[in-house]
Amino acid sequence: MTNLKIDIVSDVMCPWCIIGYKNLERALNDIKSDITADISWHPFELNPDMPIEGQDINEHLQEKYGLSEAQGQENRQRIIDMGKQSGFHFDFDGERIMINSFDCHRLLAWAKTQGKQTELKLAMFQAHFSDQALLNQEQQLLDVVGSIGLDTAAAKAILDSDDYAQEVREEESQMQQMGISSVPTFIINNKYAISGGQTSDTFKQALTQISQEIAASA
Template sequence: MKVEIWSDIMCPWCYIGKRRFEAAMEQFSDAGSVEIEWHSFQLDPTIESGHGDNLYTYLSKRKGIPYEQAEQMNHQVTALAADLGLTYNMEQAVVANSFDAHRLIQLAKQHQLGDAAEERLFKAYFTEGKDFSDAGTLVELGKEIGLEESVLTELVSGQGFATEVRRDIQEADALGIRGVPFFVFDRKYGVSGAQAADTFLEVLNKSVDEWKKTQPAGLEIIEGQTCGPDGDC
C-alpha cells in the first residue's frame, strides 16, 4: 500500500510531520506492506534566492505581521521540534527558492533515495543553515546520501526533473491540497498536517486493512509436467 507525502523543504511542520509519521511506522506491525513516496510542493514559488532577508523578516513581509510575532511563532515550533529530537536554528535559515532542491529529491527518488534526500535537506535547512538554492551545496548534499557526483553536476547545470516537480505541484492542486505536510493513504484517505503519531497509526491500520481486502489471493495451481532449475524434468 502506498503512502504519498507532499512536502516542502522550508516547511517546519513537514520535518515534524516526518518524525511523527516515522514514530507511527515504528509502532505499525505491518510496516513492510507500506511503500512511501515523497512529492514536491512549494509554499512560495516566487521567492528570489539571495535576497538577503532572514527568516523572520521574510515571514513578517509575507504574512503582514510584526517581526516580533514571526520570531515568536518560530520559537514555538522550535520547541515542538526539540521534543522530537530535532534542532531548529531558525535564525540561521537561508530563505531561498526550493525548486532546485525538489529537483534533487526527484533525482534521488529514481535511486530509491527519496526519503534520504528529504531528511538531509530538512537538516541542511533547519539545523545547519545551508542554502539549498546553491548548486555546490546541492551537489555535496546529494553525494552525502549516495548519489554520483557526475549525475549531480548534470542536474544542477541543467533543468532535469523540473517537469516532475511541476507535475507533483499540479497533482497537489488537483487533489485539493492547499498546505503541507499532506499525507495520502492508498488514494483513499488524506491527512493534513503534522498529526500525532497515534493519528497516523490509526489511519495506517485502517488503510492497510482495506487495501489487503482488494489484493488477489495466491494462485491456485494445477500441477503438471515441468522442468526445474535443478535439472529435474
C-alpha cells in the same frame, strides 16, 4: 500484515513537513508488526516566485503572514519545541533565509530514480533547518547530495540543465488538481488524506483505522 502506499506532498522549506514525517516514522515503528509502508515524496513550492537569492526569514514572515518579529520568534520557539518532541533539532540562530526550492525538488525527482529519495529529503531538511546550509547555493546543495552517497557530478549536470523540471511541474500541477493547497499532506493508498504536522498517536490511530478498513473490504 498490511502494506500501505504513502505519498507525502511537502516542501523542504516547511518545518511542519519534517515534524510530520518524524511523527509518521515513529508511528510506523510502533505498529511495524501489523503495518508497513512504501513512501514517496511529491513537490510543493511554498514560495515559487522567490528570487534565487532568497529572503531574510523575518522579513518573509512579516510580508507573507503579517507576523511581527516577536510573533515570528514565538512561532519559531513552538516549532523548536514540536521538533524536539518528534526527535528533530531546529536551529534558528544566526541569519536565516527562505529560498525557492525548485532545484531541490528536481534533485529529489532524480534521487527517486536512484532509490534514495527519502534519504536526500531528510538530508535536505537537516541541512536547512539544523546545519544552517544555504540550499540556494550550488556547492552547498551538492555537498548535501554527496553526503548520502549520490553522484555529485550527475547532480551538477542536472542543476546546469532543465532535467526533471517538466516532471516537477507536472507533479505540482497534479497535486493542485487534487485540491492540495497546504503541506504537509499525507495521501494513503490514493484515497485517504492526513494534513499537517500531526502527532505520532494521531498517525498511529489513522493508519490502524485505514488498515482495518482495507482488511474489512478485502
